[in-house]
Amino acid sequence: MGKTVDRLKGVAALVAAGLLVQKIASIVAPEPQVGYWRSREGFETYRAAYDAAMATLPPPTRTRDVPTEYGTVRVYExxxxxxxxxxLPVVLLPGNRSGTPMWAENLTHWIGKRTLFAMDAVGDSGLSTQSVPFTSFEDRAAWVEQALAELGLTSVHLVGHSFGGAVAAHHTLGHPGRVASLTLLEPVLVLYRLPVSMFVWSALLALPVSQGWKDYALAEIGGVPIAKVRERTPLSAMVDAGAKHYRSHTLIPRTLTDAEWQSMSLPIRIDIAADKSLAGGDEAANRAIALGKQPVTVWPETTHSLPMQAAERLGSELIRYWATHDL
Known part of the structure; x- marks a missing residue:
């Protein structure tokens, strides 16, 4: 169990670093553009890693490429x-650079009990494509809404991790009628700002320094030994390939106001990591509690990779939570 947790912390470091570098890039180069693969060879390298990561998931019942105004959405059912x-069906939105394969540890607890839809994000590495730039973060909520409408899903339990949690929160704010319940797993920025230390280490990743220094920065972000950062699993290999070969132009979510949170009267569940949280840790949890959101759980011995690290217990808890809030 300890080795698995450390490996997942390494994945969290890669994902967190990508998010932070994107935030810096959005400040210095805010011109709207679409995400793209830097080369055909790079995409083929990523696709091989993606397929290897997908092979760790149970085979989906159906695979679709759903059209939206902003591009096509790869959806697995x-x-x-x-x-x-x-x-009601459950819709899963992934963290930055993680795509559908990030749910490998979780799906086995839910398959057969619920109809599940997992989406690769538009404007991020994965098998979705982007054809129109995002001009505001609300555009990221718009492609989700359009995909759900195209799939004929009138009411869903929406689940998002990390950046996907922020997208899920913004989508629910703008389209509450389609969401029966909202589950936010380590949602970045919408409850609380990112730790300053994360920006310091992510800045090092953007400099022309040796891979050794980059590994050190990743280890600090993930809270793991350097050896764990260098260890490769199918998921971490995919995340790393996406970081190298996909150029994203992702707008960063903003922290929602108290009034915005209070306007969402539907059931909202929030799960926060106790260690190296990118959602804001205890500060985010305390704010959510003060806003009347429940349940709010801070999970001991977890990092930003909380969904994978707490997969077994979270699996059964969410099955009960969704059943409680079926309309």
Whole structure:
């Protein structure tokens, strides 16, 4: 268990670093552009890593490329078992650079019990494509809304991790009628700012320094030994390939106001990591509690990779949570 947690912390470091570098880039180069692969060879390298990571997931029932105003959305569906009392479908939005493969540890706890839809994000590495630039963060909520409408999903349980949590929060703010419940797993920025130390280490990643120094910065971000950063799993290899070969132009989410949070009267569940949280840790949890959101849980011995690290317990808790809030 300890080795698995450390490996996942290494993945968290890669993902967190990518998010932070993108935030800096959005400040110095805010001109709207679409995300793109830097070369055909780079995409092929990434695709091989993506396929290897996807091979760790149970085979989906159906795969679709759903059109939206901003590009096509790669969507994987796992249908509920025949005869199951499945309730409303669940939609999963991934963290930055993580795509659908990030849910490998979680899906086994939900498949057959619920109909599940996992999406690769538009404007990020994955198999979705972007054709129109985002001009505001609300545009990221718009492609989600359009994809859900195209899929014919009128009411869903929406789940987002990290950057996907921020997208899920903004989507629910703008389109509350389509969301029966919202689950935010380590959502970045929407509750609390990023730690200053994260910007310091991420700045080092943008400089022309040796890989050794970059590994050191990644280790500081993830809170793990350098050896864990250098260890490769199918998921970390995919995240690393996406970072190298995909150029994203992602607008960064803003922190929502108290009034905005209070305007969302639907059930909202918030889960925060106790160690190296990018959601704001105890400060984010305390704010969510003060706003009347519940349940709010700070998970011990977890980092930003909370969904994978707490997969077993979170799996059963969310099954019960969704059942409670089926309309």
């Amino acid at each position: 796992w249908a509920a078992a025949e005869g199951a009392d499945a309730g």
